[in-house]
Amino acid sequence: MTSQGRSSPLLEARNIWVVYSDGTVANKGVSLTLYEGEIHGLVGENGAGKTSFVHVLYGVVRPSAGEISIRGVKTRISSPQDARRHGIFMVPQHNVLIPSLTGIENIRLSNGKGAVERVHRIVDELGLEVDLETPVERLERGMVKKIEVLRALSTGARIVILDEPTSVMSPVEVEDLARLLRALRGAGFSFIFISHRLDEVVEICDRVTVLRDGQVAYTGGVDDVDRLYRLMFRGEEFLGDRHGGGGTDLLRVYLGIEGNGQEELANMYLSGSRGFTGYVPGNPYRAVVPGMSLVDNVRFRVLERDVDYEEFTLRIVRSYEVVAKDIYTPIDRLSGGNMQRFIVGREVELSQDRCVLMYPTRGLDMRSMALLHRRVWEAVERGCEVIYFTEDIEEALMLGGLVSVVYRGRVSEPVPADKADVDRLKMLMSGIGWS
Amino acid sequence: MQLYRGLATLLAVSIAVAAYSGVIILYGGDPVEAYLKMFRNAFLDPYGLRETMRLAAALGIISLGLSIVFRAGLWNIGAEGQYVLGGLAAGYVVYILSLHGGGPVVPLLMGALIGGLYAALPGVLRWRLGVNEVLTTLMLNYVALYLLYYVVYGVWRDPQTGFPVTPEIPSLYRLPEIGGFVGGLAIMLLLAPVLYHLLFHTRYGFKLRVYGLNREAAEYAGYDRRMIIVSGLFISGFLAGLAGAGDFLGSYYRLMPRFSSGLGYTAIIVALLASNHPLLVPIASILFAGFLYGSYTLAIVADIPTEATYLMTGLLLAMLVSTQYLERWIGWLARRL
Numbered sequence: 001m002t003s004q005g006r007s008s009p010l011l012e013a014r015n016i017w018v019v020y021s022d023g024t025v026a027n028k029g030v031s032l033t034l035y036e037g038e039i040h041g042l043v044g045e046n047g048a049g050k051t052s053f054v055h056v057l058y059g060v061v062r063p064s065a066g067e068i069s070i071r072g073v074k075t076r077i078s079s080p081q082d083a084r085r086h087g088i089f090m091v092p093q094h095n096v097l098i099p100s101l102t103g104i105e106n107i108r109l110s111n112g113k114g115a116v117e118r119v120h121r122i123v124d125e126l127g128l129e130v131d132l133e134t135p136v137e138r139l140e141r142g143m144v145k146k147i148e149v150l151r152a153l154s155t156g157a158r159i160v161i162l163d164e165p166t167s168v169m170s171p172v173e174v175e176d177l178a179r180l181l182r183a184l185r186g187a188g189f190s191f192i193f194i195s196h197r198l199d200e201v202v203e204i205c206d207r208v209t210v211l212r213d214g215q216v217a218y219t220g221g222v223d224d225v226d227r228l229y230r231l232m233f234r235g236e237e238f239l240g241d242r243h244g245g246g247g248t249d250l251l252r253v254y255l256g257i258e259g260n261g262q263e264e265l266a267n268m269y270l271s272g273s274r275g276f277t278g279y280v281p282g283n284p285y286r287a288v289v290p291g292m293s294l295v296d297n298v299r300f301r302v303l304e305r306d307v308d309y310e311e312f313t314l315r316i317v318r319s320y321e322v323v324a325k326d327i328y329t330p331i332d333r334l335s336g337g338n339m340q341r342f343i344v345g346r347e348v349e350l351s352q353d354r355c356v357l358m359y360p361t362r363g364l365d366m367r368s369m370a371l372l373h374r375r376v377w378e379a380v381e382r383g384c385e386v387i388y389f390t391e392d393i394e395e396a397l398m399l400g401g402l403v404s405v406v407y408r409g410r411v412s413e414p415v416p417a418d419k420a421d422v423d424r425l426k427m428l429m430s431g432i433g434w435s
Numbered sequence: 436m437q438l439y440r441g442l443a444t445l446l447a448v449s450i451a452v453a454a455y456s457g458v459i460i461l462y463g464g465d466p467v468e469a470y471l472k473m474f475r476n477a478f479l480d481p482y483g484l485r486e487t488m489r490l491a492a493a494l495g496i497i498s499l500g501l502s503i504v505f506r507a508g509l510w511n512i513g514a515e516g517q518y519v520l521g522g523l524a525a526g527y528v529v530y531i532l533s534l535h536g537g538g539p540v541v542p543l544l545m546g547a548l549i550g551g552l553y554a555a556l557p558g559v560l561r562w563r564l565g566v567n568e569v570l571t572t573l574m575l576n577y578v579a580l581y582l583l584y585y586v587v588y589g590v591w592r593d594p595q596t597g598f599p600v601t602p603e604i605p606s607l608y609r610l611p612e613i614g615g616f617v618g619g620l621a622i623m624l625l626l627a628p629v630l631y632h633l634l635f636h637t638r639y640g641f642k643l644r645v646y647g648l649n650r651e652a653a654e655y656a657g658y659d660r661r662m663i664i665v666s667g668l669f670i671s672g673f674l675a676g677l678a679g680a681g682d683f684l685g686s687y688y689r690l691m692p693r694f695s696s697g698l699g700y701t702a703i704i705v706a707l708l709a710s711n712h713p714l715l716v717p718i719a720s721i722l723f724a725g726f727l728y729g730s731y732t733l734a735i736v737a738d739i740p741t742e743a744t745y746l747m748t749g750l751l752l753a754m755l756v757s758t759q760y761l762e763r764w765i766g767w768l769a770r771r772l
Contacts, residue, residue, distance in 0.1 A: 021769065279655070281655065285649075285651075286649075286651040286652060286655050287652060287655055288649070288652060289645050289648045289649050289652050290648055290649060291648050292644075292645070292648065296641075299641070300641065300642075300645045300652065300653075300656050301656050303638055303641065303642070303656070
């Protein structure tokens with residue numbers, strides 16, 4: 001695939017170690033070579049060291065050992081500004097553009113007039129389909145991500161690090177982004193593509209590096225998903241426990257990209273319930289109190305109820321595999337994935353007759369996802385109704401239950417997950433096939 | 436994090452002290468000698484100690500209330516007005532109603548209650564109309580201040596002296612002195628653990644803190660926003676009003692145009708200095724009162740202008756408000772080293 005790539009390495013990171021001041025070792029000698037015109041996938045479960053590694057490349061974290069060469073020249077990258085000077089730019093996971101401005105206005109504001117010309121040149125030469133004239137707030141998220149990639153290139157960057165760019169995109173938008181990246185690859189730009197969706201990595205990337213426990217478990221060409229999965233999770237079987245249970249009424253799955261009316265649907269379910277209704281909001285930060293301990297983060301939720309907070313917190317930490325020093329640790333010390341599992345666990349286990357989960361596995365790796373699915377089914381089995389929102393078709397099918405697609409305020413006829421037609425779901429999610 | 440917070444506060448204080456020392460040097464003084472003199476005047480001299488403690492009591496009582504409401508993430512900038520109105524309400528009981536029963540108790544409680552209601556008003560505006568409490572509490576300071584001018588220059592003016600002051604109150608209304616100290620200090624020291632308990636060991640205090648740390652989370656958990664906003668502001672106003680009535684009944688015995696002279700603003704600094712922790716407020720208020728009184732004496736004996744004091748308090752406030760950024764910066768620095 002990388003016929004042009006074998007020339008000379010554009011970027012080489014050798015034997016990178018990252019040791020944080022609290023003693024955590026995030027990277028244990030990670031090496032990665034990026035060629036010109038290559039899309040290089042970087043995968044690994046939560047906490048495998050992906051973020052630390054790219055933060056080293058971007059000058060956010062100083063490595064304890066190891067070296068970086070750019071075009072064969074040994075280089076020290078001491079800050080993001082420094083990284084940009086060396087032609088490296090990182091596109092963060094969450095949108096950083098100003099919503100009321102257009103793509104061009106955003107680019108001019110952050111990088112100046114020369115940047116705008118550069119972007120126009122790239123767009124014209126490659127014939128890219130990008131809407132740079134509409135205010136960003138009116139664009140689909142896939143388009144916004146494409147603009148962010150162009151904004152990165154407008155600085156003159158040759159290497160773009162994409163941090164989970166597809167985590168909130170519909171399949172059609174992912175396909176679209178892939179097309180853009182391929183066109184740019186042809187023009188000699190290189191990408192480091194972080195993802196936890198292996199099917200996408202196989203689809204989009206030329207080569208892939210798998211991190212596990214801070215070490216490189218594999219680096220090379222991409223072949224099949226199953227093999228990558230086993231590499232990521234030291235040989236565990238690919239999610240064997242696809243929950244066959246099709247059409248239980250108690251598990252309602254709503255599939256669709258956020259902002260299509262899910263908020264309103266959730267509110268409907270939240271208002272019509274008798275017992276305690278568990279609720280994980282779309283923005284999980286709404287559900288935690290930063291600066292308070294894990295125990296207090298349980299307490300604040302059920303202040304009026306007679307619960308042994310400490311025992312309950314311990315139970316959640318154990319059964320949801322939350323990594324924390326102890327239950328008195330401030331919740332903001334937890335990593336994103338751990339906090340997410342903690343919140344979902346708290347809500348699922350507190351639920352009496354109903355539980356509303358909005359995108360509970362967003363940003364989680366596949367193993368965590370499988371864990372949460374098991375717990376959701378346990379809740380269903382004890383008679384709790386679970387309303388589950390997701391943006392991911394694979395997840396919806398894996399989970400089971402009754403699946404409906406949500407699109408622009410409309411909800412499709414529910415079908416049992418095991419009888420669902422994947423192509424039809426994809427079409428509905430993209431707005432095709434609605435009567 | 437606790438450590439970084441402490442270091443940030445220390446850094447804020449150091450910068451303010453350095454600026455004040457700079458002014459002393461500009462005026463040809465020796466900073467070390469000046470600080471020693473301030474300390475002697477404020478804590479070792481019997482008259483000075485009494486004045487310092489009087490100031491500390493008022494500052495501390497107001498700051499205790501502010502530490503509660505600040506924890507709820509609500510910025511009551513109106514303690515100044517609530518303090519003044521507390522004094523006015525007590526004055527109303529003494530001069531107009533002339534209720535003798537109970538001596539100072541009725542005017543004292545009346546002052547506190549009116550101060551509380553005066554603070555609760557912006558709270559109501561906050562939850563009903565979403566009006567920013569910073570603006571309303573700040574503006575109401577002027578309303579209270581001009582009301583004070585109105586009574587002092589007009590209707591309650593002492594006819595005998597002709598000065599813009601109200602008549603001295605009869606002794607039966609006066610707060611008793613305890614061992615030469617004003618009773619206010621005892622009240623502050625008693626209140627501190629009570630408010631600590633309220634904030635850290637009751638459901639109410641817990642809700643208040645949750646609301647302050649993440650409003651959305653408080654709403655997510657179904658807390659009553661109205662109750663938190665209005666009661667939080669009421670408590671802070673109640674204590675500011677208590678301090679105002681207390682100073683009227685316990686140290687000035689009359690109202691005059693410079694009845695408050697910025698205590699309510701200074702108390703904001705004290706609360707922040709104590710990290711909004713009720714048990715630290717007494718310490719912070721005594722230290723700060725010592726500095727204030729000491730620097731006033733310095734103005735008289737060493738020609739260091741009072742403006743230098745304002746410069747330092749202003750700078751200190753700015754630095755303390757920035758502590759969360761300083762804290763982050765220190766954390767960042769610590770990771771780099």
